[in-house]
């Protein structure tokens with residue numbers, strides 16, 4: 001199994017990076033974890049065919065994490081001419097927020113007839129949902145975005161991937177990532193403690209207890225990007241492919 005970072009940036013394009021979007025290739029095909037506003041550009045840049053993506057799993061309802069969906073869905077209809085079902089899974093409220101985003105960006109686009117079915121699944125904290133062959137368990141984080149923010153623990157092909165989403169440190173993040181084969185973690189600042197985001201120093205202090213096999217940092221601010229060589233863990237780059 002492979003994970004490719006199509007977007008490893010923060011909300012503001014720091015370092016010229018795309019908004020959050022990870023492509024996972026498993027035995028069944030491919031799915032996305034998050035689909036930030038710039039994700040269609042990232043898919044095109046890295047030569048990913050949108051039609052091979054069977055599902056999108058969304059951590060939380062900020063534009064840099066789900067704002068690419070209106071573009072993805074419209075592309076599926078008008079450009080990529082998708083015929084296979086697409087499942088979009090995320091926090092409660094996803095259906096309403098996605099429709100509102102689509103209507104804001106492309107009026108009428110949420111209500112048109114399509115040649116493919118779009119299924120929105122709203123997941124609940126602590127409940128494992130089978131999303132197109134992947135077992136996805138959401139954990140509640142601390143990051144206000146108008147809906148419950150999730151870290152996602154995803155079991156697929158006998159491996160476990162955890163993605164923190166955006167959050168300040170909460171014990172539930174340790175539970176979500178415990179023993180994971182790959183833990184992709186937000187590290188927004190190096191040591192500056194800000195509300196609702198995770199800094200590298202705090203994350204590193206918790207890693208021994210988490211016991212993930214591999215940890216890769218993402219969602220870095222200019223402050224973090226400027227001192228990458230000092231990190232004890234790997235840092236993501238757009239385009240980077242990781243075997244799991």
Ligand SMILES: [Zn+2]
Pocket residue numbers: 010011062064065166219
């Ligand atoms: Zn973000």
Ligand SMILES: [Zn+2]
Pocket residue numbers: 060062065143145166
């Ligand atoms: Zn966010």
